[in-house]
Amino acid sequence: MSGSQGLLWAVLLGALAAGARGAMALRGRRVVGRQPGATGVGRGSRRKQDITAPRRPPRLPRWMVPELALLPVGLLLGWWLRSPVPVPAAALALRPLRRRRLAHAERRVESRREKAVVELCAAVADELRTGVLPSRALETAVAPEGAVAEALRGGGIDPTGLRAAARFAGDVPEVLRQLSRLPGADGAAAMAACWQVASESGAALATALDRVADALRADSVLREAVRGELAGPRTTALLLAVLPLFGLLLGTALGADPLQMLLHTPAGLACLAAGVALETAGLVWTDRIVRGAEGATRW
Numbered sequence: 001m002s003g004s005q006g007l008l009w010a011v012l013l014g015a016l017a018a019g020a021r022g023a024m025a026l027r028g029r030r031v032v033g034r035q036p037g038a039t040g041v042g043r044g045s046r047r048k049q050d051i052t053a054p055r056r057p058p059r060l061p062r063w064m065v066p067e068l069a070l071l072p073v074g075l076l077l078g079w080w081l082r083s084p085v086p087v088p089a090a091a092l093a094l095r096p097l098r099r100r101r102l103a104h105a106e107r108r109v110e111s112r113r114e115k116a117v118v119e120l121c122a123a124v125a126d127e128l129r130t131g132v133l134p135s136r137a138l139e140t141a142v143a144p145e146g147a148v149a150e151a152l153r154g155g156g157i158d159p160t161g162l163r164a165a166a167r168f169a170g171d172v173p174e175v176l177r178q179l180s181r182l183p184g185a186d187g188a189a190a191m192a193a194c195w196q197v198a199s200e201s202g203a204a205l206a207t208a209l210d211r212v213a214d215a216l217r218a219d220s221v222l223r224e225a226v227r228g229e230l231a232g233p234r235t236t237a238l239l240l241a242v243l244p245l246f247g248l249l250l251g252t253a254l255g256a257d258p259l260q261m262l263l264h265t266p267a268g269l270a271c272l273a274a275g276v277a278l279e280t281a282g283l284v285w286t287d288r289i290v291r292g293a294e295g296a297t298r299w
Contacts, residue, residue: 067098083263085272110184113155114220116148117179117187120162121213123148124191128206134195138166157182173199187216223294230290237286241279 074090120141127137142149142159149159157179165175176192179185190212198205251258262268 065098066101067094070094070097081259081263085263085269089276106183109156112151113157113182113184114187114216116151116155116157117185117191118213118216118220119148119151121187121191121209121216125206125209125213128209134198134205135166135169135172138172139163142166155184157185187212187219190215226294230293233286234290237283241283244275244279 070090070093071087074086074088077086077090078084123141123146124134124137127140128134130137132140140146142152142163144159144163152159161175162172162179164170165172173192173196176188176195180187180189180192191209194205194208194212198208248258260268262272
């Protein structure tokens with residue numbers, strides 16, 4: 001390896017280290033900014049803290065994200081191919097892959113919240129049929145060791161706020177409206193409306209909650225059906241995105257050397273940059289269409 005190449009690799013490694021440190025610092029600031037109760041003051045802020053799950057200590061340091069494994073992979077590929085191109089490519093892929101992983105995790109949490117709100121609504125309706133008061137029905141439904149409380153905690157919701165509002169004659173509709181602001185817990189707003197109307201007019205709360213639970217179940221089934229239908233386009237787009245890799249393998253098997261041309265010539269680098277840009281644009285466009293179709297099913 002010549003002196004200029006060694007200097008280039010040293011510059012790349014220094015840039016990667018600085019970029020990784022800056023990205024992790026930015027991630028830490030954003031996590032702190034998204035903490036429940038970080039916005040607002042007074043009683044409203046405290047209520048919002050009550051309905052959200054307490055932060056659990058991470059098992060690993062915040063900077064140890066799985067996507068950092070791309071950096072040594074990029075370095076190994078760069079050393080094997082005698083080209084610095086894989087190193088910045090791996091660094092540029094860190095943020096999109098991390099955002100995609102976090103988006104998948106957030107969708108799973110939202111799905112658990114949807115199911116938890118349905119269980120809460122149905123459980124309160126069942127308790128009301130036994131003849132107890134609404135506040136007592138809610139307190140029993142979110143008992144600490146009950147299935148509903150466990151479902152709420154699984155969706156990132158601490159049921160302590162609901163239990164306290166029911167036990168100490170708090171503003172249950174307001175707590176439910178605070179809960180509905182969490183992604184995936186939109187159905188709690190309908191439950192809050194039913195609770196407020198029943199408390200003001202004496203209407204039958206159990207019947208209204210049953211209808212809300214049925215509507216939420218139907219809405220969840222519709223979204224699952226839409227996601228199932230959209231799985232085909234997602235898979236097709238991913239398959240089309242990896243087809244160029246098979247083209248490179250086929251060219252290598254036929255005796256050509258496409259990597260030499262792509263990574264070591266100006267024309268090849270230009271073609272590689274154009275191809276990556278078009279692939280990225282196609283994936284982003286497809287993902288936006290799919291997410292738009294999924295979002296259209298939310299009420």
